[in-house]
Amino acid sequence: MKPGARRQTPVFAIPAIIAIATLIGLVGGLVGDGAADLVSWLALGSCLVTIGWSLRKRA
Structure with a gap:
């Protein structure tokens, strides 16, 4: 590995x-009902929170 090269694993882990x-x-929202809807909301909401947190740090 070159001296200035970085490993790509940390770069692509969060995305x-x-x-x-x-x-x-998305799959939980499509195929499930009840508790699966809650999991769907939490999973999709966590993505929106991550985007908001990222934009907040840049401003």
Whole structure:
């Protein structure tokens, strides 16, 4: 590895987690009812909170 090169795993870990949470939320909302709706809201809401937190830090 070159001296200035960084590993790509830390760079893509958080976006991968957000993508997985989004998929869980979307699939849970489509196929489930009751508790699955709650999981869907929490999973999709966590993505929105992450986006808001990221934008807040930049402002």
